[in-house]
Structures are given as structure tokens and as C-alpha cells.
Amino acid sequence: xxxxxxxxxxxxxxxxxxxxxxxxxxxxxxxxxxxxxxxxxxxxxxxxxxxxxxxxxxxxxxxxxxxxxxxxxxxxxxxxxxxxxxxxxxxxxxxxxxxxxxxxxxxxxxxxxxxxxxxxxxxxxxxxxxxxxxxxxxxxxxxxxxxxxxxxxxxxxxxxxxxxxxxxxxxxxxxxxxxxxxxxxxxxxxxxxxxxxxxxxxxxxxxxxxxxxxxxxxxxxxxxxxxxxxxxxxxxxxxxxxxxxxxxxxxxxxxxxxxxxxxxxxxxxxxxxxxxxxxxxxxxxxxxxxxxxxxxxxxxxxxxxxxxxxxxxxxxxxxxxxxxxxxxxxxxxxxxxxxxxxxxxxxxxxxxxxxxxxxxxxxxxxxxxxxxxxxxxxxxxxxxxxxxxxxx
Amino acid sequence: xxxxxxxxxxxxxxxxxxxxxxxxxxxxxxxxxxxxxxxxxxxxxxxxxxxxxxxxxxxxxxxxxxxxxxxxxxxxxxxxxxxxxxxxxxxxxxxxxxxxxxxxxxxxxxxxxxxxxxxxxxxxxxxxxxxxxxxxxxxxxxxxxxxxxxxxxxxxxxxxxxxxxxxxxxxxxxxxxxxxxxxxxxxxxxxxxxxxxxxxxxxxxxxxxxxxxxxxxxxxxxxxxxxxxxxxxxxxxxxxxxxxxxxxxxxxxxxxxxxxxxxxxxxxxxxxxxxxxxxxxxxxxxxxxxxxxxxxxxxxxxxxxxxxxxxxxxxxxxxxxxxxxxxxxxxxxxxxxxxxxxxxxxxxxxxxxxxxxxxxxxxxxxxxxxxxxxxxxxxxxxxxxxxxxxxx
Numbered sequence: 001x002x003x004x005x006x007x008x009x010x011x012x013x014x015x016x017x018x019x020x021x022x023x024x025x026x027x028x029x030x031x032x033x034x035x036x037x038x039x040x041x042x043x044x045x046x047x048x049x050x051x052x053x054x055x056x057x058x059x060x061x062x063x064x065x066x067x068x069x070x071x072x073x074x075x076x077x078x079x080x081x082x083x084x085x086x087x088x089x090x091x092x093x094x095x096x097x098x099x100x101x102x103x104x105x106x107x108x109x110x111x112x113x114x115x116x117x118x119x120x121x122x123x124x125x126x127x128x129x130x131x132x133x134x135x136x137x138x139x140x141x142x143x144x145x146x147x148x149x150x151x152x153x154x155x156x157x158x159x160x161x162x163x164x165x166x167x168x169x170x171x172x173x174x175x176x177x178x179x180x181x182x183x184x185x186x187x188x189x190x191x192x193x194x195x196x197x198x199x200x201x202x203x204x205x206x207x208x209x210x211x212x213x214x215x216x217x218x219x220x221x222x223x224x225x226x227x228x229x230x231x232x233x234x235x236x237x238x239x240x241x242x243x244x245x246x247x248x249x250x251x252x253x254x255x256x257x258x259x260x261x262x263x264x265x266x267x268x269x270x271x272x273x274x275x276x277x278x279x280x281x282x283x284x285x286x287x288x289x290x291x292x293x294x295x296x297x298x299x300x301x302x303x304x305x306x307x308x309x310x311x312x313x314x315x316x317x318x319x320x321x322x323x324x325x326x327x328x329x330x331x332x333x334x335x336x337x338x339x340x341x342x343x344x345x346x347x348x349x350x351x352x353x354x355x356x357x358x359x360x361x362x363x364x365x366x367x368x369x370x371x372x373x374x375x376x377x378x379x380x381x382x383x384x385x386x387x388x389x390x391x392x
Numbered sequence: 393x394x395x396x397x398x399x400x401x402x403x404x405x406x407x408x409x410x411x412x413x414x415x416x417x418x419x420x421x422x423x424x425x426x427x428x429x430x431x432x433x434x435x436x437x438x439x440x441x442x443x444x445x446x447x448x449x450x451x452x453x454x455x456x457x458x459x460x461x462x463x464x465x466x467x468x469x470x471x472x473x474x475x476x477x478x479x480x481x482x483x484x485x486x487x488x489x490x491x492x493x494x495x496x497x498x499x500x501x502x503x504x505x506x507x508x509x510x511x512x513x514x515x516x517x518x519x520x521x522x523x524x525x526x527x528x529x530x531x532x533x534x535x536x537x538x539x540x541x542x543x544x545x546x547x548x549x550x551x552x553x554x555x556x557x558x559x560x561x562x563x564x565x566x567x568x569x570x571x572x573x574x575x576x577x578x579x580x581x582x583x584x585x586x587x588x589x590x591x592x593x594x595x596x597x598x599x600x601x602x603x604x605x606x607x608x609x610x611x612x613x614x615x616x617x618x619x620x621x622x623x624x625x626x627x628x629x630x631x632x633x634x635x636x637x638x639x640x641x642x643x644x645x646x647x648x649x650x651x652x653x654x655x656x657x658x659x660x661x662x663x664x665x666x667x668x669x670x671x672x673x674x675x676x677x678x679x680x681x682x683x684x685x686x687x688x689x690x691x692x693x694x695x696x697x698x699x700x701x702x703x704x705x706x707x708x709x710x711x712x713x714x715x716x717x718x719x720x721x722x723x724x725x726x727x728x729x730x731x732x733x734x735x736x737x738x739x740x741x742x743x744x745x746x747x748x749x750x751x752x753x754x755x756x757x758x759x760x761x762x763x764x765x766x767x768x769x770x771x772x773x774x775x776x777x778x779x780x781x782x783x784x
Contacts, residue, residue, distance in 0.1 A: 001634040003407025008400065014651065015395025209631035211618060212639050215611025223604040239601035242393040246651065247604050255647075259406065259638065 001209050001259035008253040010146040011172040014246065016238075018174045019136050022051055022093070023058030025172060026134055030091035032061040034084055036104045037095045038068045042138065045182055051095055051136065063087045068096060071153040071160060071274050071281070072103040074118055080107035081117060084131065091171075094135045098142020098194075104133050105150035105168045121152055121161040130165070135173040140180060140245040141191030141282060143198055143252020145173035153275060159361075160275035162267075175249070177241035185232060188244075189339040190282025192228040195248040196221060197285040201264045202257030203307070204376045206300055216256045218310045223247045225335055232339055265374030266292050269384055272358035279348050286341040287348065290333045291391035296377040297325050303376070304328065345392045352392055359385035393601050393651035400645040402538040403564040406638065408630075410566045411528050414443055414485070415450030417564060418526055422483035424453040426476055428496045429487045430460045434530065437574055443487055443528065455479045460488060463545040463552060463666050463673070464495040466510055472499035473509060476523065483563075486527045490534020490586075496525050497542035497560045513544055513553040522557070527565040531575060532637040533583030533674060535590055535644020537565035545667060551753075552667035554659075567641070569633035577624060580636075581731040582674025584620040587640040588613060589677040593656045594649030595699070596768045598692055608648045610702045615639045617727055624731055657766030658684050661776055664750035671740050678733040679740065682725045683783035688769040689717050695768070696720065737784045744784055751777035 013025065026033065033055065042048045055062055065080050084092070084107060094104035108131040110117035120127060135145045144150070148169045151162040183191075203217040224247050230240035250256065269292070270284035297304040305321045308314040308328025316324040333343060342348050345355075360366040363373055365381040372378035379387070405417065418425065425447065434440040447454055457472050476484070476499060486496035501522040502509035512519060527537045536542070540561045543554040575583075595609040616639050622632035642648065661684070662676035689696040697713045700706040700720025708716040725735060734740050737747075752758035755765055757773040764770035771779070 001407075001631060001638070003410065005403065005405050007403040011397065011399040012650075013397055015393075018395065209634065211635050212612065212615040212642065215615055216608055216642075219607025219611050220604065223607055226603060239393060242601065242651070243603050246393070250604065250608075250647075255642075258404075259634070 002207055002261065004258040006254055006258050007166055008146060008169065008255065010170045010253070012146065012249060013172060013174045016176055016178060018176050019047065019050055019179070020054060022134075022136060022174060023054035023056070023060055025174070026055070026060055026091060026093065027058045029132055029134075029171060030060050032063070032087065032089050034080065034087070034089045034092045034104075034107070035062045035064045035095065036068065036080065036092055036100055036107070037064075037066050038100055039066065041182075042095055045179070047095065047136070047138070047179060051093070062093070063089065068100045068103045070099050071278055072099040072106075074152055074154045077103055077106040077110060077117060077152060081110035084111045090131065092131055092133045094133060095138065097137070097139030098144040101133070101135050101142065101144035101170070102150040102152065104135070105130070105144070106152050107131075108133050109165070109168065118152075118154055121163045124163060127165050127167060130167045132171040133168070134171050136179075137173060137175045137245070138179050139183060139187055139191055140175075140241070140248040141187075141194045143195065143248055145170060145175065146249045146253040149252075151271070158275050160271045162271070173249075175245045177238050177245050180241045180245065181236045183235070185235065185340060186280070188228065188231055188235070189286075189341050190280045191248070192224055192244065192339060193282035193286040193336065193341060195244070195251045196224050197266055197289060198251040199224075199256060200289060201267060202260060202262050204263050204300070204303060205260040206303075206376055207260040210260050213256050213258060213260055214306070216250075220247050220250055220256060221311045224251075228339060261375045263375040265379050268362050268373040269387065272362045273345075273348075273350060276354060276358060277348070277350050279350070283341055283348055286336040287343060287345060287391050288387065290329050290336075291387045293329045293332075295383070295387050295390060296374070299377040301325070343391070345388065355388040355392065356385055359388060394599055394653065396650040398646055398650050399558055400538060400561065400647065402562045402645070404538065404641060405564060405566045406568075408568055408570060410568050411439065411442055411571070412446060414526075414528060414566060415446035415448070415452055417566070418447070418452055418483065418485065419450045421524055421526075421563060422452050424455070424479065424481050426472065426479070426481045426484045426499070427454045427456045427487065428460065428472065428484055428492055428499070429456075429458050430492055431458065433574075434487055437571070439487065439528070439530070439571060443485070454485070455481065460492045460495045462491050463670055464491040464498075466544055466546045469495055469498040469502060469509060469544060473502035476503045481523065483524045483526060486525060487530065489529065489531030490536040493525070493527050493534065493536035493562070494542040494544060496527070497522070497536070498544050499523075500525050501557070501560065510544075510546055513555045516555060519557050519559060522559045524563040525560070526563050528571075529565055529567045529637070530571050531579055531583055532567075532572060532633070532640040533586045535587065535640050537562060537567065538641045538645040541644075543663070550667050552663045554663070565641075567637050569630050569637050572633045572637065573628045575627070577627065577732060578672070580620065580623055580627070581678075581728075581733050582672045583640070584616055584636065584731060585674035585678040585728065585733060587636070587643045588616050589658055589681060590643040591616075591648060592681060593659060594652060594654050596655050596692070596695060597652040598695075598768055599652040602652050605648050605650060605652055606698070608642075612639050612642055612648060613703045616643075620731060653767045655767040657771050660754050660765040661779065664754045665737075665740075665742060668746060668750060669740070669742050671742070675733055675740055678728040679735060679737060679783050680779065682721050682728075683779045685721045685724075687775070687779050687782060688766070691769040693717070735783070737780065747780040747784065748777055751780060
């Protein structure tokens with residue numbers, strides 16, 4: 001086990017009706033909030049009315065900024081920063097999924113950052129201060145409700161870059177599984193692929209002696225797969241959505257990756273797809289992950305046998321580890337297929353013409369500063385291109 | 393799954409040499425600290441020197457209060473409160489195991505409490521404020537390094553009472569597995585029994601649809617048992633102690649019990665043993681837990697079959713659940729035996745003469761206000777007495 005620093009202070013308020021007390025929850029922390037959200041779905045569902053009524057009842061003044069899109073845009077972040085400064089906002093309440101929360105975090109640090117906030121994403125410099133962010137989660141997927149991470153897309157530069165800081169951990173997050181009932185089945189599938197990837201990126205490691213986190217990862221993955229199929233069958237299954245929502249937070253609050261070298265190559269490779277083709281992050285991950293596994297598993301056969309046996313339930317001869325691993329990967333691919341996720345880049349409408357460009361961007365080769373990605377196996381741009389080609 | 397409120401803000405700094413930077417870690421939070429510890433062991437091991445040197449280097453002034461004993465005493469807490477007030481201490485650094493940390497938490501809230509601090513334990517009233525507590529853990533067991541709980545013994549009244557508040561969650565806790573190398577094997581065994589009990593108290597529930605936390609509990613329990621045997625064999629096994637230390641924190645920071653009704657009967661029954669006989673908490677738990685299981689399992693056979701199969705690895709016919717469960721309990725008892733823990737109260741030097749008195753205290757019957765204990769099965773004093781008799 002490696003040394004680690006674990007800090008996950010976000011308070012999670014979980015269950016039916018929790019969103020109704022958002023005003024009371026925020027009252028000790030805010031006089032004037034920015035209410036940040038996407039489009040009309042929270043108005044249609046009635047959530048907007050519930051939240052604004054609760055804020056008003058608790059005497060919290062607020063201004064609004066809507067219009068967050070998937071792969072949240074830098075331009076809207078800049079608008080939000082100006083708005084918060086002008087209106088002297090002291091807290092941001094993000095009502096939505098990971099895109100809304102990531103956008104809120106970018107605004108939260110932008111308010112105090114002296115310069116253009118994109119610099120922080122590009123240079124990964126340390127920030128000293130950010131507004132507190134609270135969230136009401138409407139899509140379990142990104143884990144942004146407990147993490148200190150944010151990913152923003154610079155639509156002019158066609159770049160999608162992540163940034164993380166303990167100062168961006170939300171103050172509190174409300175999670176009512178009933179709010180997930182109206183999600184389209186694609187969103188469920190994308191979300192599950194993303195949550196599973198958050199575990200995979202931590203799980204697949206060359207670090208040894210990681211019993212506890214191995215077990216936590218495996219429990220989280222099995223919970224996600226079992227309950228994804230249940231929610232896919234019945235989109236109003238409260239218990240299934242409960243497991244998915246809670247598992248999504250555990251997947252990305254840091255815990256299951258403590259003390260282990262992490263990977264993150266699949267996220268890196270996927271960000272390039274999203275940046276150029278604006279595809280759903282989860283769909284990209286579901287395609288890339290099995291391809292990545294096939295490409296890298298020989299570098300740590302034991303780890304992948306463990307995955308096949310403990311997570312995918314393969315019962316096989318350990319004297320033939322390749323067969324066990326291939327069966328594990330096939331079962332994972334099969335699971336994604338049952339969730340309705342595409343298996344190839346072409347199934348996502350991505351052709352072959354820009355694969356090399358994306359591969360070169362993913363490692364920095366395109367900018368003349370190649371750094372391999374991936375913890376379990378170092379991937380250079382030619383490796384990334386091979387993986388893209390494996391799943392094209 | 394039940395609604396829940398999860399809040400575990402304690403930062404965990406884990407690994408080799410982490411204690412050497414305690415001064416730097418505390419500098420943003422303290423000008424003058426109380427250094428709180430037990431006896432001479434931290435001086436003998438050199439930890440005292442490391443910590444005080446680091447505090448001095450960072451310019452943190454400090455006063456000291458040593459003398460914390462297992463089952464920490466109210467009298468020392470009162471001394472600590474007066475000392476902190478007089479010396480205008482702004483933070484308490486607890487260097488030790490659960491007893492030292494629990495004592496530190498009692499002092500931390502006593503400084504601001506208007507009245508005798510024992511009232512808070514007796515009445516369970518809400519506290520508004522407490523000094524921040526930081527810890528350097530020397531015994532993985534109580535989980536107090538991340539929890540908001542404290543248990544104090546009133547030695548005059550022979551009462552041991554617990555209290556919990558989110559305001560008592562430590563600010564940060566340092567955990568270096570090397571600090572555990574010098575623990576006697578009994579301490580290892582007591583600690584493991586306590587950590588396992590923290591999971592058991594949450595795991596055994598009548599709440600249904602708890603896939604994720606079931607899996608997290610099972611992973612934590614299996615990690616504890618496997619690595620306890622390794623550390624028992626080689627007390628300098630860094631990896632085994634790493635797993636034990638980390639698992640002890642996960643066992644008691646709240647996570648694995650979220651969304652489930654919890655039990656806590658074994659802790660209640662054990663506190664009566666410790667209060668009167670001053671026995672090691674873990675030893676009492678290791679005796680009581682299998683007895684409790686035998687007494688209650690018929691109230692939730694499916695839960696105990698799951699335990700036997702998923703945790704204790706029993707492969708049996710599910711058409712004979714009793715046999716599966718009995719084998720599971722026998723294996724648990726066997727594990728405790730391998731760790732050198734006694735199997736009966738008499739093995740701990742506890743006779744039969746005060747069993748009824750303790751049973752009546754455990755439910756409040758002795759004070760004319762009986763409230764059954766236990767979530768999975770409600771236990772009245774006659775039930776508790778039967779369990780004591782099962783393991784006498």
C-alpha cells in the first residue's frame with residue numbers, strides 16, 4: 001500500500017424528499033446563492049419549484065444561471081464568474097448532473113482567481129480559494145457531487161481538460177433517487193459506464209497489498225452492474241437507483257483508490273472523443289474500456305484474472321489465465337451491450353479520420369510535449385492509436 | 393435503503409513518516425495545543441520526541457496532559473478541561489489509541505460546555521461547539537480517529553457511556569502503520585475484535601436492499617481477518633498493519649452503515665463488562681458476539697446465511713440454513729481463538745455473580761427506565777442475561 005491523503009468532507013444527504021430542505025441546509029452558509037442548472041428538465045419535473053420555494057422560505061436570496069450543456073462550456077463559466085462577482089454571491093447551488101456541478105466548481109474558483117479561469121485548467125496551478133458549492137444531484141454518473149474534480153470544455157480550442165483541488169469538494173450534496181426516475185435509459189447507461197470507469201481507473205493497478213480497496217472496488221462494481229440491469233428494466237425502481245446513486249459517490253470520492261497507483265488512461269482517451277465529437281462521456285468509456293483491457297492486460301495478468309473472477313464471476317482454470325481474462329472482458333462488453341451501449345467508435349458516429357489527431361492530443365504529442373498516460377501500462381500516442389483502432 | 397446523512401470530514405494522512413510533519417499539518421489550525429497521551433510508551437518508542445520536535449519546529453506552543461488509561465476516566469477529562477481553559481489551548485492533539493482520542497474529544501467539548509461534561513454523556517444533549525481534535529493513531533481499533541464518537545468511564549459511578557456528535561469528528565488523523573509494530577499481540581487481537589464489531593453492528597440489519605453497504609462490510613471484514621492473522625504471525629508486517637489500520641477507519645467512519653438500521657447490542661452489553669471489570673473492550677466483544685449471534689440469528693436467517701457464506705466462506709446447502717449459520721459462527725469463534733482471545737466470560741475473569749446487575753444496567757432496567765437494545769432483535773434485560781449465560 002502506498003502512503004495516502006484521504007479527505008472527503010462533502011456531506012451526503014440521501015433519500016426521499018431530502019431536496020425539500022435545501023433552504024434549511026444552506027441557511028447557515030449563504031445569504032445569496034447562484035442557482036446553476038441546465039435546461040428545462042428541472043422545471044418540467046417540478047424540482048425547480050421545490051428548490052426555489054425552499055430557498056425563499058429560508059430567506060436565501062438567489063440569482064440564476066441556466067444553460068449548462070453536457071461537456072460544460074468555458075463560455076458559460078465565464079458568464080457565471082461575472083454574474084457572481086456582480087451579484088456578490090456567496091455560494092453556488094448546482095442542480096443537475098456532473099456537467100452542472102463541474103461548471104459550478106469552475107465558477108466557484110473563477111470568482112477568486114485573478115485572471116482567466118482557463119489558465120487554471122491549462123497549467124494545473126494551485127488555487128487558494130473558491131466559493132462553497134452545494135449540489136442537488138439529478139444524474140448519478142460523474143461523482144462530482146463528492147469529488148474535488150471538474151472537467152471543462154474550451155469550445156473554441158476544442159479541448160476538454162480536468163482540474164482537481166480539495167477546495168472544490170462540495171459542502172453538501174442532496175441525493176434523492178426519485179429524481180432519477182425520469183432519466184432516459186441512455187443516461188442510465190452512460191452514467192453506469194462512467195461510474196464503473198471511476199472504479200476501474202483506481203482498481204487496475206500495479207500496486208500490491210491492496211486487500212481492502214480491492215474488495216471495496218469489487219463490491220462497488222458488482223453493485224453497479226446488478227442494479228443497472230434492474231433500473232434498466234424498471235426505471236422507477238427506487239432501490240436500484242439508491243444503490244446506483246450511492247455507489248456513484250463511493251466510486252469517485254477518493255476512498256476506493258487510496259494507497260494504490262491509479263490508471264486514468266481510459267478517461268484521458270475518452271476526453272479526446274468528447275472534445276471533438278461531443279459524444280456522451282459514458283458511451284465513449286464503454287467502448288474504450290474493453291479495448292484498453294485487451295491491449296494492456298498482459299502487463300499485469302494477475303490483476304486481470306482477479307477482475308475476471310471477483311467482479312465478472314468467471315469460474316475458470318487459473319492455469320489458463322488468458323481464457324479467464326478474455327471471458328471477463330467479454331462479459332463486461334456483454335453487460336454494456338445489455339445496457340444498450342455501442343461497442344465501437346463507428347457505432348457512436350466516429351470515423352477513422354481523426355483517430356491519430358486524438359491519440360496525439362491525448363498524450364500531449366500534438367503539443368510537442370508527449371507524456372505517456374496510464375498507470376498500469378504507460379501509453380504513448382501510438383499505443384492510444386492502437387486502442388482506438390481496436391474498437392473503431 | 394433508508395435515508396441517510398453521511399459526513400466524514402476527517403482527513404486521513406496515511407503511511408510511513410507521516411507523523412513527522414504533524415507540526416506543518418497543524419500550523420494553519422493552532423497556536424497552542426494540548427498534547428494528550430497515555431503513559432510512557434510513546435516516549436519509549438521515540439514518537440513523543442518526533443511529535444514535540446515537529447510542533448516546536450512549526451512554532452506551535454503546547455502543554456501536556458498524560459495519564460489516559462484504557463476505558464478513559466472522567467476525572468482526567470475534567471483536569472484536561474481546566475488545563476485547556478487556563479492555558480487558552482486552541483486544539484487538542486491526541487497521540488495514542490481510542491482511549492486517548494475519546495478523552496481528547498471529551499475535553500474538546502468540555503472547554504465550551506457550561507456545566508459538568510458528564511451531563512452531556514448522561515443526557516445526550518446537543519453540543520454547539522468543541523475545540524478541534526487532531527490525532528496520531530498508535531492502536532488501530534476504536535475508529536475514533538475518524539468518528540464523532542467518544543466513550544468515557546465515570547469511575548465513581550462505575551458507568552461507561554458513549555456520546556456522538558458531528559462536531560467531534562477529528563480535523564485530521566495521522567496513521568503510520570510502523571507505529572503499530574510494537575503493540576503486544578493482545579492489543580492486536582483486541583483491536584481486530586473491536587474493528588470487526590464496528591462492522592458487525594452495522595452489517596446485521598433487517599433493512600433490505602443494501603447491496604453496496606453489504607459488499608463494503610463484507611470486504612472490510614474479510615480484510616480484517618486475513619491481515620489480523622498475518623500481523624499475528626509477524627508483528628512487523630507493514631502491509632498487514634496497513635490493511636488493519638485503514639480497515640479500522642473505514643469500519644467506523646460511518647460509511648458502511650449508511651442507509652441501514654444498525655444493531656449495537658454487543659457494544660451495549662460489552663460496555664457493562666468494561667465498566668465493572670475494566671476488561672479490554674475487544675476481548676469482551678469477541679466473547680459476546682458469537683453468543684449474540686447464536687441467540688438472535690433465528691430472527692433473520694437470511695442475513696446470517698449471507699454472513700456465513702460471504703464473510704466466513706461457508707459452502708453449504710442453503711436448504712439447511714441452520715447448519716450454514718452455525719458453521720459460520722463456529723468459524724468466527726475459531727478465528728478469535730487463533731488470535732488468542734478468550735471464548736468465555738470466565739476466561740476473562742468474570743464470574744456469574746454480577747451478570748444480572750450488568751444485564752439490568754445494559755437496558756436501563758437498573759435505573760427504572762428499561763429500553764430494549766439492539767436493532768436486528770430487540771433485547772430486554774432477560775435476553776441480555778441469557779446471552780451472558782450463553783458465554784459465561
